[in-house]
Amino acid sequence: MLGLIVAAALVAVGCGSDDDGGGEAASNGGPVTIEWWHIANNEPLKSVWQDAADQYTADHPNVDIKITVLENEAFKTKLTTTMQAGKVPDVFHSWGGGTLAEQAQASLVQDVTEPTQDWIGDLNEAAVGLYQVDGKQYGVPYSLGMVGVWYNTALFEKAGIDEPPATWDEFLAAVEKLEAAGITPIALGEKDKWPGMFWWANLSLRIAGGDAMQQAGEDGSFDSEGFVKAGDELKRLIDMQPFQEGFLAAPWDGSGGEAATMGNGRAAMDLMGQWAPSTFAANAKDEKPPELGWFPFPTVDGGAGSAGEQFGGGDGFAIGKDAPAEAVDFVKFLVTSDVANKAGASGAVLPVLKGSESSVEDPNMQAVLDTRAEASYVQLYLDQAYAPAVGAAVNDAVQGLFAGKSTPEEVSKSIADAAAAG
Amino acid sequence: MPPRRDSARLPAPAGPAVDPPHRAVLSAPARRLSRRARARRRWATIALFLAPALALYLLLVVAPVVQAIYYSGFAWSGLGSLDNFVGLENFKRAFADEVFVGALRHNAIIIVLSLFVQLPFALATAMIVNARVRGRALLRVLFFAPFVLSEVVTGVIWTLMLQPGGLADAVMPVDRQWLADPGIVLYTLFVVISWKYFGFHMILYLTGLQQIPRELEEAAEIDGATKWQVFRHVTLPLLGPTIRISSFLSIIGAIQLFDLVWVMTGGGPVNASNTMAVYMIDRSFQRFQFGYASAVAVIMLVISLAIALFYQRFVLRRDLDGALTSMGAR
Numbered sequence: 001m002l003g004l005i006v007a008a009a010l011v012a013v014g015c016g017s018d019d020d021g022g023g024e025a026a027s028n029g030g031p032v033t034i035e036w037w038h039i040a041n042n043e044p045l046k047s048v049w050q051d052a053a054d055q056y057t058a059d060h061p062n063v064d065i066k067i068t069v070l071e072n073e074a075f076k077t078k079l080t081t082t083m084q085a086g087k088v089p090d091v092f093h094s095w096g097g098g099t100l101a102e103q104a105q106a107s108l109v110q111d112v113t114e115p116t117q118d119w120i121g122d123l124n125e126a127a128v129g130l131y132q133v134d135g136k137q138y139g140v141p142y143s144l145g146m147v148g149v150w151y152n153t154a155l156f157e158k159a160g161i162d163e164p165p166a167t168w169d170e171f172l173a174a175v176e177k178l179e180a181a182g183i184t185p186i187a188l189g190e191k192d193k194w195p196g197m198f199w200w201a202n203l204s205l206r207i208a209g210g211d212a213m214q215q216a217g218e219d220g221s222f223d224s225e226g227f228v229k230a231g232d233e234l235k236r237l238i239d240m241q242p243f244q245e246g247f248l249a250a251p252w253d254g255s256g257g258e259a260a261t262m263g264n265g266r267a268a269m270d271l272m273g274q275w276a277p278s279t280f281a282a283n284a285k286d287e288k289p290p291e292l293g294w295f296p297f298p299t300v301d302g303g304a305g306s307a308g309e310q311f312g313g314g315d316g317f318a319i320g321k322d323a324p325a326e327a328v329d330f331v332k333f334l335v336t337s338d339v340a341n342k343a344g345a346s347g348a349v350l351p352v353l354k355g356s357e358s359s360v361e362d363p364n365m366q367a368v369l370d371t372r373a374e375a376s377y378v379q380l381y382l383d384q385a386y387a388p389a390v391g392a393a394v395n396d397a398v399q400g401l402f403a404g405k406s407t408p409e410e411v412s413k414s415i416a417d418a419a420a421a422g
Numbered sequence: 423m424p425p426r427r428d429s430a431r432l433p434a435p436a437g438p439a440v441d442p443p444h445r446a447v448l449s450a451p452a453r454r455l456s457r458r459a460r461a462r463r464r465w466a467t468i469a470l471f472l473a474p475a476l477a478l479y480l481l482l483v484v485a486p487v488v489q490a491i492y493y494s495g496f497a498w499s500g501l502g503s504l505d506n507f508v509g510l511e512n513f514k515r516a517f518a519d520e521v522f523v524g525a526l527r528h529n530a531i532i533i534v535l536s537l538f539v540q541l542p543f544a545l546a547t548a549m550i551v552n553a554r555v556r557g558r559a560l561l562r563v564l565f566f567a568p569f570v571l572s573e574v575v576t577g578v579i580w581t582l583m584l585q586p587g588g589l590a591d592a593v594m595p596v597d598r599q600w601l602a603d604p605g606i607v608l609y610t611l612f613v614v615i616s617w618k619y620f621g622f623h624m625i626l627y628l629t630g631l632q633q634i635p636r637e638l639e640e641a642a643e644i645d646g647a648t649k650w651q652v653f654r655h656v657t658l659p660l661l662g663p664t665i666r667i668s669s670f671l672s673i674i675g676a677i678q679l680f681d682l683v684w685v686m687t688g689g690g691p692v693n694a695s696n697t698m699a700v701y702m703i704d705r706s707f708q709r710f711q712f713g714y715a716s717a718v719a720v721i722m723l724v725i726s727l728a729i730a731l732f733y734q735r736f737v738l739r740r741d742l743d744g745a746l747t748s749m750g751a752r
Contacts, residue, residue: 080500080707080710084500084501102499102501103501105502106501106502108501190690190691191688191691192688193690244586245586245587245602246586246599246601248602248690248691249585249599249600249601249607250585250602255581255582256585256588389709389710389711392704396521399690399691399692400692403691405604405692
């Protein structure tokens, strides 16, 4: 009786409205507990965070830090249910954007504009902006990643592609060359839907432009010309059948998935964020995954978006409504001290502390960082930028395009309808 | 209700004015009291044993149902207060959404296929392992084994086998995208569901078959009935109660279908394998439309309840008050 179980979960949440009073602003040196939820459930970042917490509590004997480590999806579910009960961890992972805005509206997170004003300028502006709602700061970033095309250098060489494509036409030509050489051009895990959404979003960013995407987020104008044209271009790519067999049932991570296809050298390109290389490696059968290169998403001739507009997203922390003042100080320690360099050097993070970029050693990650440094605008991942229902509608609609079930017009219209329904 | 044992049924107590014939009469009031005490104690026992289960039932079943019905009237994201009452709008929206209606249709297809393909298959295997064939003990274990696996494990195993280049492609004569083709994914899932559950229904039928007195079938054979006639007119009617129960479990299971779909396809591609339960979870925990998802949960509850009540009233009634052999005698 699944319905009953879910309903039971809802009622269980509804009942638990008691307050544990974890740390009511007791900031005059008295003992405080900071409850910290993060999602670095894998090494190396997990240890970096643990060491940072240990160091902070050693320096501040009155502070006790209770860490809860959760896997991505589990974190989202647990945070939602806890928040429905009116409880919020003191410091918790946040991707900023629309979700943070909703939490701010429900007064579940603290406005930290004032306590952070002295040092927030030390961080990358685009990243900081993702954590602002109506000009107020509701969180602090520690990483800002970017989506681009990861490619298998050996397969590019085999197909005779000397230069990574810079424009969409060059990109489509590269796809043709790869196909002619008998190589699967692109790996895609469309079971998860969001990997396909990345293609639509990047093309929309190039053709409709960042302003139009922001505008659409506010008034739902996803049916304007730019978005339909982006769908047309994506359909051009899809019609070339560049993806691996069975991509509609393949996940991003896991057996037979997108990352496994790339990690085992069975496809040449993958549009993905900075976390891709480590996931490729984790899904590779051999010890040594293929050699990789990276290039930013190609520009589209005649499109409204410039090369400086990028698609990506941040990782950061929000401060819960009942958190003590020490929580903000702890977050400051996490993002502005040497911890940022350690996180950067671990390869798991693209740090946002100005000057800490040099701690990143991997040349591909450096390429991502160089592109980020020149970015004039960062479009946040759509499922974070827009209301969750709109983000999910984008994923669904675009999957229809990949499956050949809907036209670019229908894709735009169904997203606009979902946005209008709220 | 336990039978009533109150004082009215007992002989009138002997008053002190009446000459006591012997001591037993004297002790009658005392015995009556002790019966009352015993009745009280019995009620206390019932209450004691019932209370924990009843409390859990109220807390974990009734209260959430009531709350889901309440939530279903609101447009609610799960955060913040319930202040946007929309009446029956959520229900209207569900039935206007082709994705939900599609999910409902997929549930119906699974029910029909289960009843007319999976259960007959389970009955056939039960007949086989009930006959005196070599290694039937081993066969029983083999057929029943998939039922022991969890749905998630089943889903992962089959996903691996159904991948392009997986075991299914190696074994099957045709090369198809079993999970990636929207046209066949639902039927692929049905095969996996049947693989997992036919063993359970087979065991039910097997116990049913073993309760049929061998003499009845022998008598029919002596009267000159063919094997088919024996099966059709003796075995099948006597299996009636088992078939009705197993059909019921199969229907309810098909309505609630979730785990396997969630693990193997997530309801896709393009909603081609969506079910009501998958739709509900997607709308609640992925899209944060908890009010709307509650309405979907209520729709599922109403459908399940309607089928359950109808089934009990019209199909299972005979089994509930009839003896096994009266079925065959009819």
